[in-house]
Amino acid sequence: MxxxxxxxxxxxxxxxxxxxxLAAIASALEEAGVNILAFSIAEANGFGVVRALVNKPDLxxxxxxxxxxxxxxxxxxAVAMRDEPGGLFEIARILGEAGINxxxxxxxxxxxxxxxxxxxxxxxxxxxxxxxxGGTLLDVSLFQ
Amino acid sequence: xxxxxxxxMPVEELKRLQYRLLKTLVxxxxxxSDFYHARMREANVHPDDIRTLDDVTRLPFMYKRDLRDNYxxxxxxxxxxxxxxxxxxxxxxxxxxVVGYTANDLENWTTSLARxxxxxxxxxxxxxxxxxxxxxxxxxxxMHYGAERIGATVxxxxxxxxxxxxxxxxxxxxxAIACTPSYLVHIGETAERMGVSIRDDTDLRIGVLGAEPWxxxxxxxxxxxxxxxxxxxxxxxxxxxxxFTECTEQNGIHIWGDLxxxxxxxxxxxxxxxxxxxxxxxxxxxxxxxxxxxxxxxGDVTVLDDEPCACGRTAPRIMRIQGRVDDMLIVxxxxxxxxxxxxxxxxxxxxxxxxxxxxxDRKGALxxxxxxxxxxxxxxxxxxxxxxxxxxxxxxxxKSSLNVAAQVELMAPGALxxxxxxxxxxxxxxxx
Numbered sequence: 001m002x003x004x005x006x007x008x009x010x011x012x013x014x015x016x017x018x019x020x021x022l023a024a025i026a027s028a029l030e031e032a033g034v035n036i037l038a039f040s041i042a043e044a045n046g047f048g049v050v051r052a053l054v055n056k057p058d059l060x061x062x063x064x065x066x067x068x069x070x071x072x073x074x075x076x077x078a079v080a081m082r083d084e085p086g087g088l089f090e091i092a093r094i095l096g097e098a099g100i101n102x103x104x105x106x107x108x109x110x111x112x113x114x115x116x117x118x119x120x121x122x123x124x125x126x127x128x129x130x131x132x133x134g135g136t137l138l139d140v141s142l143f144q
Numbered sequence: 145x146x147x148x149x150x151x152x153m154p155v156e157e158l159k160r161l162q163y164r165l166l167k168t169l170v171x172x173x174x175x176x177s178d179f180y181h182a183r184m185r186e187a188n189v190h191p192d193d194i195r196t197l198d199d200v201t202r203l204p205f206m207y208k209r210d211l212r213d214n215y216x217x218x219x220x221x222x223x224x225x226x227x228x229x230x231x232x233x234x235x236x237x238x239x240x241x242v243v244g245y246t247a248n249d250l251e252n253w254t255t256s257l258a259r260x261x262x263x264x265x266x267x268x269x270x271x272x273x274x275x276x277x278x279x280x281x282x283x284x285x286x287m288h289y290g291a292e293r294i295g296a297t298v299x300x301x302x303x304x305x306x307x308x309x310x311x312x313x314x315x316x317x318x319x320a321i322a323c324t325p326s327y328l329v330h331i332g333e334t335a336e337r338m339g340v341s342i343r344d345d346t347d348l349r350i351g352v353l354g355a356e357p358w359x360x361x362x363x364x365x366x367x368x369x370x371x372x373x374x375x376x377x378x379x380x381x382x383x384x385x386x387x388f389t390e391c392t393e394q395n396g397i398h399i400w401g402d403l404x405x406x407x408x409x410x411x412x413x414x415x416x417x418x419x420x421x422x423x424x425x426x427x428x429x430x431x432x433x434x435x436x437x438x439x440x441x442x443g444d445v446t447v448l449d450d451e452p453c454a455c456g457r458t459a460p461r462i463m464r465i466q467g468r469v470d471d472m473l474i475v476x477x478x479x480x481x482x483x484x485x486x487x488x489x490x491x492x493x494x495x496x497x498x499x500x501x502x503x504x505d506r507k508g509a510l511x512x513x514x515x516x517x518x519x520x521x522x523x524x525x526x527x528x529x530x531x532x533x534x535x536x537x538x539x540x541x542x543k544s545s546l547n548v549a550a551q552v553e554l555m556a557p558g559a560l561x562x563x564x565x566x567x568x569x570x571x572x573x574x575x576x
Contacts, residue, residue: 010526012526014554014556016553016555016559043528044528046554047553049528068557068559069556070519074526103527
């Protein structure tokens with residue numbers, strides 16, 4: 001399917017909520033030569049999940065798994081956002097009107113403009129609707 | 145049956161025999177053991193006061209610390225030239241204890257296991273891999289002689305070098321294995337890694353598992369994954385070693401009545417409890433010569449069942465060991481055993497039931513219990529709501545099985561400590 005090139009492999013890592021865990025993850029990725037392009041931490045009482053877009057997801061998965069971390073892949077999409085007021089609203093509105101739920105998201109302002117990373121419940125439909133509404137999705141090859 | 149006359153003895157006859165053996169034992173010890181003489185004097189009981197089997201409750205208890213205080217051999221009632229073997233406990237909970245055996249003691253031990261292994265469906269033609277440790281530990285040699293007695297072929301592989309054990313299991317057509325339940329899990333995992341299916345590529349059909357507490361859920365797992373039948377075995381070095389097993393009914397461990405007299409007591413008050421009630425196991429070994437045991441407080445928590453067993457054996461049974469008296473936690477007035485927690489966690493596929501930790505705290509007057517548990521890698525989702533749901537499910541299941549609320553902390557697989565010997569599951573931070 002055409003949408004495949006928009007599916008980006010995000011690496012998710014379970015982490016107990018205690019000092020030094022993020023440092024351990026970051027240092028392992030550094031040693032393996034994995035670059036982190038975007039990331040976020042979701043935290044609950046007692047534990048957290050680190051989600052990251054990296055340039056070498058398979059290597060990151062293997063490196064962290066070998067260290068005993070619990071790691072999984074999730075498909076996310078990255079939408080180029082106008083870096084001005086209303087940019088986020090545009091995208092959220094498209095998905096909202098299409099009845100697509102955003103499970104979580106995080107954003108970063110890259111050198112080519114702002115990017116919104118999204119995990120949605122119906123990923124193919126999400127891609128379709130965003131493209132149909134004239135939005136720009138970033139190609140996986142830009143990251144990985 | 146190995147010895148139908150003893151194993152099917154009518155209950156009334158068995159009780160008369162037990163009374164006779166008890167009376168003889170008490171007279172002998174009152175006369176020849178300084179320790180028991182002093183204990184009975186202290187408790188104000190004389191051998192003449194023992195007039196029925198129930199009078200056993202008039203006799204004082206014996207404790208593990210009595211063995212430690214009399215290290216190494218001050219409690220022995222056999223002279224050194226009568227002793228034919230020593231075993232020494234690991235000393236995980238303190239100073240080691242030394243157990244001595246006369247030739248008759250070894251004979252009774254072997255007889256006990258011969259009956260037990262026969263009850264598990266083993267006999268001539270079987271090849272038994274004894275993967276309990278040999279040496280000072282009683283498991284290896286105890287099983288060894290029991291299995292030889294019933295005419296099985298023994299492979300004394302002892303512990304360790306698992307890949308080699310699996311090769312030998314295949315090459316020598318091993319049909320039974322005696323080891324700890326956790327070692328059998330390890331063997332299963334190692335076999336899988338080697339590309340060997342225990343079910344399809346070996347002749348293994350029976351496991352005799354003990355030396356550590358385990359659960360019914362563990363039995364189901366092992367039987368389903370390996371395609372064999374596994375039986376619980378019971379014993380401690382003070383009783384000689386591994387002595388008693390389940391029969392093929394898998395419904396409790398038969399305690400041979402002509403060798404031992406089991407009681408269940410309330411660990412707090414020392415009062416005898418009727419069959420069916422949970423409490424501490426107390427054992428009187430009726431024929432021991434070198435190191436006699438009258439009303440020995442084993443410290444294991446179980447239930448006695450004296451209903452007739454479907455197999456026809458009349459010996460009473462003890463149910464699966466539920467924990468140690470010294471492990472028993474009282475949280476908000478409710479007894480909690482780590483083994484119960486394990487049992488509950490084993491039934492929840494999202495977590496690793498065999499690795500957990502219990503932390504007990506007291507805030508103000510109120511106890512709080514936290515259970516740390518590792519998530520199964522397959523259950524990991526990067527959505528916080530999914531993880532919260534797993535945590536909620538574990539907390540809910542624990543609450544309904546323990547009757548006391550527990551906080552749950554999810555950990556990554558492998559995050560909790562693993563134990564080679566006895567697991568330390570509980571961190572009790574309460575200040576009394």
